[in-house]
Amino acid sequence: MEFVDLKTQYRALKSQIDERIQRVLDHGQYIMGPEVAELEAKLIAFTGAKHCITVASGTEALLISLMAMGLKPGDEVITTPFTFAATTEMIVLLGGKPVFADIEADTCNIDATLIEEKITKRTRAIMPVSLYGQCADMDEINAIAARYHLVVIEDAAQSFGATYRGNKSCNLSTLGCTSFFPSKPLGCYGDGGAIFTSDDALAQACREIRVHGQSARYTHVRVGVGGRMDTLQCAVVLAKLERFEWEIKQRRRLSERYRELLNALTGVQLLAVRKDRDSAWAQYTVLVERRTSIRAALQAQYIPTAVHYPKPLHQQPAYAGLFRDCKLAASEQAAERVLGLPMSADLSYSQQDRVVSALRGALP
Incomplete structure (x- = not known):
């Protein structure tokens, strides 16, 4: 017995996955090939978000989102301590300060009633984590953020496919970040992830940051990273989307x-x-x-x-x-x-x- 049975899943989708991978091998566009745009369009249709930007991992999705919103050294981000390290790691790497609000004992998600008391003049964002696949109380979190003019980034690495009050995870806040790590509900065969937003300016910033801050080839308008999702990994996710x-x-x-x-x-x-x-x-x-x-x-x-x-x-x-x-x-x-x-x-x-x-x- 496997903890997460990827072998049986592959056998069920073998022809679709093999065909998708072979198509990439045939056209040879391993970076930003046509499958990238195809996957982004299908993920937009699935979530209802206006924009989807595929990236190299769920961790990269968090990093790029924080960079796009302009997190500066000393800025504070309220989040949960009961999560994978990547959530806090990206805040610290950018010089920000994570501020922890405790969790609800019965869901293990961040307790929205504890967030407002953590807000200071340095707070810039709230980053709830949709742990184990269930979203936190996003409406309450968004309401708090609106009162204090904060950005909300949903760490939805574990919750792609979940719904909250009729809306899909990743389309519940300013930015939504998910992971396509193999063991996730929708996984590729390596690292991969995506950012979702309905804010045009943030979407453009995320797209530029993922390709070293380029607005056009060799025109670097901002500091960025090498954060693209491989075409082969997009092909795998496209095949898995079928079921x-x-x-x-x-x-x-x-x-x-x-x-x-x-x-x-x-x-x-x-x-x-x-x-x-x-x-x-x-x-x-x-x-x-x-x-x-x-x-x-x-x-x-x-x-x-x-x-x-x-x-x-x-x-x-x-x-x-x-x-x-x-x-x-x-x-x-x-x-x-x-x-x-x-x-x-x-x-x-x-x-x-x-x-x-x-x-x-x-x-x-």
Whole structure:
């Protein structure tokens, strides 16, 4: 059993993926080939955003978005400590200061009610993370941002395909950033990502930044990076888009079945999904006590697990110096208890039954 079953997915899409890759090999336009524009157009149609700019990774999407909005050294960005390092990493690399608001204990997403108290005269942006595939309370976050004239960047690396109050993740705020890392709901076969916005000026800035700040060949109008998504990776995502809607529906069926099976287990807490949104279920994460022993018991039965994330960012060595005496209780407690179970569209019911049976036997 795989934690994320990319092999079965490839077998299901082999002819489409192979054909798409061969087409790139035949035309030989490996950088900014026609598949780049084709993918961007299809992602615009999917999300409803006005602009899509494909980039080299989800991390690059965050970096380029922060550069496009003009983040300067000393500027503050309010975000969550319970996320992958890239969220904070890009702020720090640009000389900005991450400011952490704690999470909701039942969703593990940033608690919107704690954001406003973190705002200072140096605050420039809010960066919520749509963790595990579910969006944070974006309307409330956008309302706060509007009151203080702030930019909102949704880190949607895990939530492409999710909806919030009828709108798609990545089209919920000033900028939306997603990742096509292989294990994401929509993944390529390497690194890739995309930025979404309906702001014309920000879109133009993002396009220029991803090609070394060029407005035309060898005309550098701003500082940029080499942030393009490879044509081959765009080709893979185009092939996977053909059954993506089915995959999202299947992930939701499997998550509902997990919920029904796990509800009966004492010692397993399920994460909440708010009634006004759904999840892309990038991971299926539960909360348990004695996680180390449970993981070992599952591993003994060849059932893979993962922990996203074992240590919040304010406790990470690279960033701890920025957050002396920082206490974020909900994030710290979640880091000790979260446990990811196998999840992908091709997970079978029999495999799911094995996971639940093994977890039942491993519980204290």
